[in-house]
Amino acid sequence: xxxxxxxPELIEQLKAIxxxxxFTNGDINEDYTHDEMPIYGKASPEAVxxxxxxxxxxxxxxxxxxxxxxxxxxGAGTGLVGGCVPVEGGVLLVTTRxxxxxxxxxxxxVVRVQPGVLLNTLAEDAQKQGLLYPPDPGEKFATLGGNVxxxxxxxxxxxxxxxxxxxxxxTVVLPTGEIVKFGSTVSKTSSGYSLLNLMIGSEGxxxxxxxxxxxxxxxPKANVSLIIPFPDLESAIGTVPKIFMAxxxxxxxxxxxxxxxISSEAYVGKQVFPREIDGVEAEAYLLVTxxxxxxxxxxxxxxxxxxxVFDNGAIDVLVADTPALKRDAWAARSSFLEAIMADTxxxxxCDVVVPVNQIAPFLxxxxxxxxxxxxxxxxxxxxxxxxxxxxxxxxxxxxxxFISLAEQFMEKVYIxxxxxxxxxxxxxxxxxxxxxxxxxxxxxxxxxxxxxxxRVFDPNMILNPGKVCYKx
Amino acid sequence: xxxxxxxxxxxxxxVTVTLDASGKPNLGGITPVVNAFDTYALEMATRFKEAxxxxxxxxxxxxxxxxxxxxxxxxSVGASTAITVSAGDADAAxxxxxxxxxxxxxxxxxxxxxxxxxxxxxxxIRLAAALNLPVVTNVLALEPADGGxxxxxxxxxGYRTVSVPTPCVLTIVKPxxxxxxxxxxxxMAARKIPISTVTVDAPAASDAAKCVKISAPAQRQAGVKxxxxxxxxxxxxxxxxxxxxxxx
Numbered sequence: 001x002x003x004x005x006x007x008p009e010l011i012e013q014l015k016a017i018x019x020x021x022x023f024t025n026g027d028i029n030e031d032y033t034h035d036e037m038p039i040y041g042k043a044s045p046e047a048v049x050x051x052x053x054x055x056x057x058x059x060x061x062x063x064x065x066x067x068x069x070x071x072x073x074x075g076a077g078t079g080l081v082g083g084c085v086p087v088e089g090g091v092l093l094v095t096t097r098x099x100x101x102x103x104x105x106x107x108x109x110v111v112r113v114q115p116g117v118l119l120n121t122l123a124e125d126a127q128k129q130g131l132l133y134p135p136d137p138g139e140k141f142a143t144l145g146g147n148v149x150x151x152x153x154x155x156x157x158x159x160x161x162x163x164x165x166x167x168x169x170x171t172v173v174l175p176t177g178e179i180v181k182f183g184s185t186v187s188k189t190s191s192g193y194s195l196l197n198l199m200i201g202s203e204g205x206x207x208x209x210x211x212x213x214x215x216x217x218x219x220p221k222a223n224v225s226l227i228i229p230f231p232d233l234e235s236a237i238g239t240v241p242k243i244f245m246a247x248x249x250x251x252x253x254x255x256x257x258x259x260x261x262i263s264s265e266a267y268v269g270k271q272v273f274p275r276e277i278d279g280v281e282a283e284a285y286l287l288v289t290x291x292x293x294x295x296x297x298x299x300x301x302x303x304x305x306x307x308x309v310f311d312n313g314a315i316d317v318l319v320a321d322t323p324a325l326k327r328d329a330w331a332a333r334s335s336f337l338e339a340i341m342a343d344t345x346x347x348x349x350c351d352v353v354v355p356v357n358q359i360a361p362f363l364x365x366x367x368x369x370x371x372x373x374x375x376x377x378x379x380x381x382x383x384x385x386x387x388x389x390x391x392x393x394x395x396x397x398x399x400x401x402f403i404s405l406a407e408q409f410m411e412k413v414y415i416x417x418x419x420x421x422x423x424x425x426x427x428x429x430x431x432x433x434x435x436x437x438x439x440x441x442x443x444x445x446x447x448x449x450x451x452x453x454x455r456v457f458d459p460n461m462i463l464n465p466g467k468v469c470y471k472x
Numbered sequence: 473x474x475x476x477x478x479x480x481x482x483x484x485x486x487v488t489v490t491l492d493a494s495g496k497p498n499l500g501g502i503t504p505v506v507n508a509f510d511t512y513a514l515e516m517a518t519r520f521k522e523a524x525x526x527x528x529x530x531x532x533x534x535x536x537x538x539x540x541x542x543x544x545x546x547x548s549v550g551a552s553t554a555i556t557v558s559a560g561d562a563d564a565a566x567x568x569x570x571x572x573x574x575x576x577x578x579x580x581x582x583x584x585x586x587x588x589x590x591x592x593x594x595x596x597i598r599l600a601a602a603l604n605l606p607v608v609t610n611v612l613a614l615e616p617a618d619g620g621x622x623x624x625x626x627x628x629x630g631y632r633t634v635s636v637p638t639p640c641v642l643t644i645v646k647p648x649x650x651x652x653x654x655x656x657x658x659x660m661a662a663r664k665i666p667i668s669t670v671t672v673d674a675p676a677a678s679d680a681a682k683c684v685k686i687s688a689p690a691q692r693q694a695g696v697k698x699x700x701x702x703x704x705x706x707x708x709x710x711x712x713x714x715x716x717x718x719x720x
Contacts, residue, residue: 227653270650295541306656318653322505322545323484325653 001461001472003088004068006046014049014091017059021050021097031077032092033085039348039403040082040433045072045092052097054171054179054210061208062177064091065460071175072464073204075116075143079150080349081431083203087472088465093208095145101125102211108185109216110168115145115209122214131216134160136252137427138334145209151201153427155252155289155333158384160217162427164200171211172199175458185213198453203429204464206457220291223251224298225320225329228309229274229282233257235313236284237360240383243288246308248301252289253384254333255359258282260340260380264332267339272328277315286314286383287333336380336389344376344393348406350434352417353387353426365416366390373409375402387426414441430468438468473526473616473638475517476578477551478568478595479510480532481542485588491688506542509584511549513644515651516614517582518550524616529553531575533567536669547662548654554667562674565595569602570672578639580621585610585643596643607641608634614642 006014015022023029024047033042051057064071070090077084086092098114101122105111106129113122119133120140126133137147137154146152148170153162169183183189183196199206230236236255243250261273273285288305292298306317320329340347354362363379370377373392381388392409394402414424414437424434424441439447450469455461466472483489483502492498506514517528530546532539536556543554557571572578581603583596600607612631613624620637626645636642654662696713700706714720 226656272650272653302656303660317656319548319656319659320653321659323486323503324505324508327486328650329653 001088001465002068003070003090003462003465006069006090010063010067010069011047013063014047014060017063018049018051018056021052023048023050032074032094035077035079035082035084035431037080037082037349037433039346039399039406040431041085041087043085043087043089045086046089048092048094050094050097054173057093057173057208057210058177058179060091060093061173061175061463064462065176068460068462070462070465071208073145073149073208075146075149076118076141078139078142079146079431080351080428081425081433083150083429083431083464083467084146085432087432090462095208095210096143098210099143104129104131104216105185109218110185110213111216112211112213113144114211115148116143118143119147126216127219130219132219133166133214133216135163135166137163138337144212144214148200148209148212149203150427150429153382153385153387155254155382157387157427158253158382159249159251159291164197166215167196167200167212168215169213170196170199170209172207173210174207175460175463179210180207183213201429203431203468205454205468206463208463220251221293222295222298223289223291223326224302225252225287225289225326226302226305227273227318227320227329228286228288229277229315229318230284230286230313231280231282231315232313233284233363234360236286237363237383239286239309239312239314240356240359242308242312243305244384246304248290248305248308250288250305250384251291252287253382254287254380255383256285256287256333256336256380257378258284260336260378261285261332263343263378264335264339267342268331268335270328270331272332274316274318280315282315287329333380340378340391340393343395344391345395346397346399346402346406347391347393348403348410349389349391349428350410350413350424350437351387351389351426351428352413352422352424353385354417354420354422356384356386358420358422359383359386359388362388362416362420362422366413369409369412373405373412375405375409377409382426385426386422410437411440417441432467435466435468435471473520473524473579474577475521475526475528475580475582476572476576477510477514477517477528477530477546477582478532478564478584478599479514479530479542479546480507480564480584480587480589480595481505481534481539482507482587482589491686495686497686504538504542506545507584507587507589509586509588509644509646511584511651512646513582513584513642514546514550515649516611516644516647517580518652520580520614521550526579527552529555529576529578531555531557531568531572533557533559533562533564533571536667540667543667544659544662544665545654547665548658549652552665554665556667556669558669558671559674561676562672565598565602566674566676567672568595568599570674571670572599572603574670574672575668580614580638581605581641583641583643585645593643596641600641603641605639605641606636607643608636609643610645611642612645612647 070088072086074084099116137152559567586593
């Protein structure tokens with residue numbers, strides 16, 4: 001693609017659109033050159049525009065489209081696949097200052113927000129109204145615009161679904177600068193192609209989301225978490241379908257191996273998960289949360305769940321039923337990524353999703369690659385929906401050698417996941433880092449369909465080039 | 473040894489408490505929990521029992537129905553008996569001083585060093601005074617010794633090892649370990665344990681200490697951001713500010 005460079009005249013025009021919020025050269029913060037996985041490459045934009053309104057974004061897009069200037073949208077930069085890296089330079093369009101919660105509509109159970117509102121901010125604000133925004137990705141300081149753009153999932157997806165299930169409507173600026181609205185507050189529709197759903201998970205390649213209408217639900221009145229140690233990973237994973245078959249509906253259902261628990265507890269400075277119970281060593285754990293209307297209901301559910309897990313080899317069931325115990329139980333789980341990053345010089349990551357009954361064989365295969373490839377492998381994930389986070393790590397190798405070995409590792413991991421009926425990404429997206437693996441997984445025809453859809457939205461291919469469905 | 477842990481139910485301390493229009497704490501919707509320092513005391517007593525034998529009981533002041541969940545929570549993590557003291561308007565120390573002798577005979581009475589709601593740190597020492605027992609405050613660890621206990625006390629300078637005869641009162645601070653989690657089995661067992669109530673005619677709240685006023689803490693002032701790009705410039709500016717305020 002033949003892109004143009006920003007000229008001094010164009011920069012002046014950008015400054016007229018967003019006065020005081022256009023940055024160039026040495027004024028560009030280094031953070032804007034990467035997301036949380038710089039291993040997929042860093043790149044500097046020619047200008048950063050911190051937008052405040054839909055109209056400003058429309059004016060920026062119109063200008064850039066006319067002059068073939070690439071534009072990369074960016075929220076909080078917490079992505080893990082290089083999706084917001086401005087690989088072709090141009091304009092980096094930052095939405096973090098569009099951070100207002102605009103309006104609650106309590107009769108329709110929806111909230112209107114700007115895209116730069118952080119997940120944590122909405123979650124806490126909704127809670128004050130007695131409401132729950134169910135999507136619960138691990139990164140609480142991501143923007144909601146970013147969450148929608150990757151269809152982020154998180155811990156509660158097993159019961160409540162992913163971000164997609166909570167987006168009712170959105171305002172979008174197309175690459176041409178036109179402003180459109182997709183969806184509405186209604187709860188069902190059969191009104192042509194769902195452009196709303198096409199936008200969700202499109203990682204800023206089809207348009208820029210400038211406002212969102214999100215669905216909320218009444219806050220469940222009570223919840224309880226159970227920490228369930230097992231003597232081995234296979235029995236922990238094997239218990240997962242049994243929990244569902246018993247008619248139990250956990251709000252969250254996570255599995256974790258002993259090594260990552262030890263590492264994360266050292267990171268947060270508190271030990272919660274028991275290492276040994278009555279002489280039996282715990283090698284793996286399930287961490288389960290149930291919600292309900294009252295404590296009596298939860299007691300009955302916890303007892304039923306305990307019967308199921310004991311029948312399937314659990315060593316014990318620890319009950320987190322006070323706010324402090326719940327916080328501590330989930331603090332270790334929520335810090336897995338930070339703990340791995342703190343322990344590791346170089347790492348690469350994938351978040352494949354496989355059918356729930358294939359989790360155990362898949363993890364055994366992945367662990368076997370540790371010796372074959374020569375990288376340390378750490379894994380955890382959402383046992384309830386088969387979404388696994390797998391990290392290959394090294395503290396000894398030089399970066400070039402690590403990247404080469406990590407590529408071999410990832411290739412084998414994705415081939416195996418596809419063989420088992422899985423998909424490349426459960427919730428992180430494709431971005432720049434996983435394009436080849438997506439092509440291998442879904443095939444050229446599907447990739448071409450995606451690229452052609454992008455061309456309809458973005459005839460000049462200026463928006464977030466080289467991401468998701470094609471390589472530059 | 474017979475070990476007794478005094479516990480108080482308080483609002484969840486992770487929630488910011490605001491004042492209502494009349495200046496009273498707005499506690500609606502905040503989950504009641506066992507005071508964190510009392511949970512440390514219970515864990516310490518339970519570990520002592522596991523190492524040296526004995527029994528752990530918990531006691532609280534107030535209505536059984538209001539406190540039952542907290543007491544059952546204590547019964548699921550080490551206590552084998554639970555008692556409530558019904559004492560009308562008496563304050564906690566007075567109520568416990570009357571209620572404990574009526575409930576039984578104990579070798580060591582544990583109290584959290586303070587409660588997370590009012591943080592007055594009064595109950596343990598006033599209870600000891602009323603019962604005419606020796607007291608060691610701010611205890612981090614204990615072990616049996618001839619005729620009593622050897623305890624590790626936290627001081628402003630460090631630690632002090634103190635010998636104390638039993639019976640005695642100890643006030644407990646956060647040790648190096650955390651309270652254990654209840655298990656499903658221990659919770660189910662705790663549900664079946666009867667909780668007894670001791671009704672006493674305790675003197676009304678003494679006026680040795682009384683609440684004069686409740687006010688919200690002052691808002692913190694915004695800090696100063698040092699935004700110099702070069703580290704040397706930032707350090708120079710920070711040092712200049714500290715020198716100006718005569719802090720270095």
